[in-house]
Structures are given as C-alpha cells and as structure tokens.
Amino acid sequence: MRVLICGGGVIGTSIAYFLSQRGIEAVVIERTGIANAASGKSGGFLALDWCDGSPVEPLARRSFALHAELAEKIDDEWGYRRLDTLGVVSSARRDVRSFRRLDGPGWLAQDAAVHGQLGSSETTAQIDPAAFTGAMMHAALRAGTRLLMGTVNGLMFGEGGAVRGAVVDGQEVAGDAVVIAMGPWSVLASRWLPLPAVYGLKGHSLVFRYTPEPVPHALFVELETEKGTLASPEVFPRPDGTTYVCGLSSEAPLPVDPAAVAPDEGGTARLRAMTTQFSPALGGAEVLTEQACYRPVVEDGLPLIGAVPGIDGAYAATAHSVWGMLNAPATGEAVAELIADGASSTVDLAPFSPARLTPLAAGAVRTEV
Numbered sequence: 442m443r444v445l446i447c448g449g450g451v452i453g454t455s456i457a458y459f460l461s462q463r464g465i466e467a468v469v470i471e472r473t474g475i476a477n478a479a480s481g482k483s484g485g486f487l488a489l490d491w492c493d494g495s496p497v498e499p500l501a502r503r504s505f506a507l508h509a510e511l512a513e514k515i516d517d518e519w520g521y522r523r524l525d526t527l528g529v530v531s532s533a534r535r536d537v538r539s540f541r542r543l544d545g546p547g548w549l550a551q552d553a554a555v556h557g558q559l560g561s562s563e564t565t566a567q568i569d570p571a572a573f574t575g576a577m578m579h580a581a582l583r584a585g586t587r588l589l590m591g592t593v594n595g596l597m598f599g600e601g602g603a604v605r606g607a608v609v610d611g612q613e614v615a616g617d618a619v620v621i622a623m624g625p626w627s628v629l630a631s632r633w634l635p636l637p638a639v640y641g642l643k644g645h646s647l648v649f650r651y652t653p654e655p656v657p658h659a660l661f662v663e664l665e666t667e668k669g670t671l672a673s674p675e676v677f678p679r680p681d682g683t684t685y686v687c688g689l690s691s692e693a694p695l696p697v698d699p700a701a702v703a704p705d706e707g708g709t710a711r712l713r714a715m716t717t718q719f720s721p722a723l724g725g726a727e728v729l730t731e732q733a734c735y736r737p738v739v740e741d742g743l744p745l746i747g748a749v750p751g752i753d754g755a756y757a758a759t760a761h762s763v764w765g766m767l768n769a770p771a772t773g774e775a776v777a778e779l780i781a782d783g784a785s786s787t788v789d790l791a792p793f794s795p796a797r798l799t800p801l802a803a804g805a806v807r808t809e810v
C-alpha cells in the first residue's frame with residue numbers, strides 16, 4: 442500500500458512517521474518546505490489537561506504522553522522540556538498589582554502581576570516546532586518514507602470513485618490512499634473532495650535573542666494597552682537562547698501560496714510594543730525573526746480527522762487550531778491505524794469525522810493552486 446500525504450506540516454510529517462513505523466510506504470508531498478507554515482512558526486507549547494472537558498481531551502492526553510515518548514525514542518533534538526506556566530496580567534492604563542498572587546520572574550515589568558500558576562512541569566511542556574516537525578520527517582525518511590517537493594493540484598479517481606493518486610505539478614502520482622493535511626490550505630481540497638470549509642486564522646510572532654534567568658517559565662499574558670485594547674500574548678523561552686512571543690491575531694485573508702505569508706504592516710512592531718509593556722528587558726532584546734502564520738480551523742472548532750465520506754482511500758487530518766503541535770503525534774498514530782487497520786484503536790476519532798460537517802459546495806473554491 443502506498444499513502445500520499447499532502448502537506449509537510451507537523452500533521453503530515455507525524456502521519457508519515459507513524460505509517461513508517463508500521464512499514465507502510467508513504468510519500469509526503471510539500472509545496473514550499475517542511476515546516477514552512479504554522480508548524481515552524483508556532484509557540485510549540487504543550488499541555489496535558491487544557492483540552493479536558495472537550496471532545497479533544499483523549500487526543501490531547503495521548504499526544505502529551507507521546508511527545509515525552511518520542512523525545513526519548515528518536516535520536517534527534519527539538520528542545521523538548523517540561524516547564525512551569527504562569528498567568529500574568531499587565532495594563533498600561535491602571536494599576537493591576539492587586540492581582541498579584543505569586544512573585545513573578547525578575548525579567549517582568551515591576552507592575553506586571555503574576556495572578557496564578559496555570560501549569561507545572563507535570564502538566565506543561567514545550568518543543569521547538571520547526572525542529573520537531575523536521576525530526577518527524579527525518580525519522581520517517583530513515584524508515585523509508587519519501588519526500589516529494591511539489592504542489593498538489595488535483596486528485597485522480599478510479600472505478601467506483603475511489604482515489605488512485607494525486608496530481609502534483611501536473612504529473613500523476615499513483616497512490617492507494619491520499620491524506621489531506623495541508624493545514625489552512627486544505628480548503629483547496631474542497632474542489633476535489635466533499636470536505637467542509639477550512640479557514641486560516643492569522644497570528645504574528647517574534648523570536649528574540651533572550652534567555653530569561655534563572656528558571657524558564659511559559660507565560661500567558663492578559664494585557665491592556667494604552668489605547669484600551671485587550672491582547673493575550675504568549676511567551677515561550679526556549680533552550681536555544683531565544684524567547685518566542687506570539688499573540689496578535691488578524692483577519693487578513695490566506696494567500697494561496699504558503700511562501701507569500703508575511704506579517705501585516707506594523708503587526709510585529711505592535712507585538713514588540715506589547716512585549717515591552719510587560720517585560721522591558723525582553724521587548725528591548727534583539728529581534729531575530731518577525732513572522733506570521735495561519736492556524737487551520739473549521740466551523741465547530743474541532744479537528745477534522747478521518748475518512749472522507751463516500752470516497753474510498755481519501756482521508757483528512759487538519760483543523761487542529763491552536764493545538765496542532767500538541768495533538769500531532771496522537772493524530773499521526775490514529776490516522777496510521779485508521780489507514781492500516783480500518784479503525785483507530787488509541788483514540789476514538791468519531792468526534793472529528795469529516796462527515797459531521799456540511800461539505801463546501803463543489804466549485805466554491807475557485808482559487809488556482
């Protein structure tokens with residue numbers, strides 16, 4: 442059996458890894474570069490129990506455990522570590538020091554208040570997202586997966602409407618199964634398959650050359666700016682001497698070409714100004730990277746994982762929204778089980794079935810791939 446995986450983000454590479462561990466031939470087809478999109482530009486924050494109480498709980502809990510296992514098992518490095526996570530409040534308009542419940546790290550502004558501990562080293566962790574995605578791809582390549590650089594611009598169908606391959610840059614590539622894992626660009630597959638609309642929600646981020654001492658904490662900040670707007674920047678110090686900050690969302694439309702994704706005018710400057718408000722030391726540090734990316738979502742906010750209804754051999758794995766880095770390993774494992782065994786055994790994929798949502802009308806997506 443040969444599986445074509447469309448998209449080389451964290452979801453596509455994780456599926457490839459778990460297929461490769463079962464000896465199943467897979468080809469990852471990637472248009473721009475492994476981890477070029479959200480999977481290389483996200484926070485890489487992981488939490489055991491922040492999806493509890495939602496249908497995503499079993500997926501997230503399984504995935505949190507798999508992240509620890511993979512860090513032990515695969516001979517590669519992606520900055521996996523456990524860390525404490527704090528909630529911080531900061532305002533440019535009022536004194537919020539009365540919210541202080543815990544002493545804050547010394548690199549925060551004096552008037553920023555730590556209002557609580559949101560996670561401990563038992564429940565929260567982090568990875569470098571680009572390094573993790575690359576490591577999953579490399580481990581899959583070592584186990585026989587192929588990487589094909591090219592743009593998927595159609596699918597091929599055989600008798601009875603079953604999938605029999607993909608069209609990549611106009612060339613036919615044969616396959617017995619096809620997985621759509623193109624993140625927000627999975628919307629393009631609605632022209633080929635009965636899939637619901639997938640939207641891209643844009644976020645900005647900065648990578649500073651900055652190592653907070655002595656102990657790293659992940660921070661979730663609630664911030665009121667001088668203009669009275671509210672924002673929720675997230676801060677993740679990394680073991681490589683950098684600190685990542687994200688948090689400014691925007692309504693900007695998704696460009697069809699992933700290489701064309703760029704920050705909105707003034708977006709990263711605003712994010713830097715916010716950072717300076719809650720941590721002058723961090724906000725004043727050298728900026729190494731200014732970037733933007735889109736997280737994939739569908740209408741009900743849950744992931745889209747499973748067989749495409751009515752089309753043999755077609756699968757979707759996308760719409761992981763803010764938890765794609767966390768939930769990639771369990772998604773990869775479950776999709777590999779679904780393809781190889783006909784059903785997933787580690788996580789029940791029923792809540793994520795593409796069949797639960799109305800497909801986008803064929804022809805509604807007109808953009809050229």
Ligand SMILES: Cc1cc2nc3c(=O)[nH]c(=O)nc-3n(C[C@H](O)[C@H](O)[C@H](O)COP(=O)(O)OP(=O)(O)OC[C@H]3O[C@@H](n4cnc5c(N)ncnc54)[C@H](O)[C@@H]3O)c2cc1C
Pocket residue numbers: 447448449450451452453470471472473474475476477478479480481482483484485486487591592593594622623624625626629642643644645646687688699734735736737758759760761762763764765766767768810
């Ligand atoms: C600012 C920000 C911060 C985030 N922080 C976190 C976090 O801390 N923790 C967490 O768990 N999640 C986080 N997320 C969410 C996470 O990054 C995403 O859910 C995840 O990266 C989605 O992965 P993906 O593989 O589905 O999509 P993507 O990473 O978007 O990958 C899709 C791939 O498909 C390729 N592609 C597109 N069109 C085609 C085509 N026609 N042919 C071939 N290939 C194609 C693209 O080039 C791309 O490589 C964050 C997201 C954002 C935006």
